[in-house]
Amino acid sequence: MTCALALFSGGLDSILACRVVAAQGITVQAVKFVTPFFGYELLAREQEHARKVKESYGIDVVLRDVSESYFTMLRNPPHGYGKNFNPCIDCKILLLREAKTMMKEFSASFLITGEVIGQRPMSQRRDTLRIIERDSGCTGILLRPLCAKTQEPTPAEREGLIDRELLLDFNGRGRQPQIQLAEQFGINDYPRPAGGCVLTEPDQAKRIAWYYGRYPKVRLNDVRMLLFGRHFQLPHGGWLVLGRDEAENSRLETLHDPGDYLVHMPERSGPMGVLHDASHPDDFSAAAGLVVRFGKRIDGEAARATVLFASGSEKFHLETDPLGDQDFQRWAL
Ligand code: SF4
Incomplete structure (x- = not known):
């Protein structure tokens, strides 16, 4: 059976990306990456989190802690920071790289994300999506089910692992198509967009930037204390x-x-x-x-x-x- 490994933020788009692929009879394994900047508290209740996600959305999810590699990247992200201390492009690149290394473990044929072209100003422009694919080494193995029809067909589509006709053509910032799709799947209770990453919060970001400017070596407990x-x-x-x-x-x-x-x-x-x-x-x-x-x-x-x-x-x-x-x-x- 074909398996897809999904980057799972827990937001609606990532939930829908998993469900759209699973609806084709493909096994979807979701992975939620955590660092002290996002999702870290879930490590203390991983099983409860997995049970909730399964009960609420029918998705199997595992957590992976990528703090150490993230700390290193955050010091000098090649594509720079967003409005605050958020390195969104390099964040996605790093998480995709990590996901790629997990494909064998889950016998996954391809990766999926909930990205929608044009939805975020910096990290989801068409050219940026290509850069993310290229720099993560995921060209040809990454499928974005929610906007697949706005992109060239991926190998998974061309080889018939997944039916392109049943994928979607969402684009832009509007949320209505996602909300309607959620209704079709019977999903009514999902997290609101945004939030969850402290690197985008001005006060926290300032403090984290101060810490990076002061200490050449980042310590996990220091970062946890900063927040x-x-x-x-x-x-x-x-x-x-x-x-x-x-x-x-x-x-x-x-x-x-x-x-x-x-x-x-x-x-x-x-x-x-x-x-x-x-x-x-x-x-x-x-x-x-x-x-x-x-x-x-x-x-x-x-x-x-x-x-x-x-x-x-x-x-x-x-x-x-x-x-x-x-x-x-x-x-x-
Ligand atoms: S908001 Fe935070 S978690 Fe999301 S892509 Fe940007 S840096 Fe990564």
């Missing part, structure tokens, strides 16, 4: 992350590196902090002042408190007043 909490670049180069609630405090404790300082007030509730790369006494004072500033207030005011710094077996306390807002706003990342 939540309050962040400050202290005057002498320390990088402080503060949790905003209990859940973030616990995550910071889990993600911090043994070389970082964990910072908190032992006698008052407030944020957990992770302090990276601090060596100057002023940065320790600033970190302490920030922890107190965002800690529990006494009689409605942030009040002087003791702050504990711990890194491995090293521990020390600083007693400090809270920093005033005007003192730290320029440090916020």
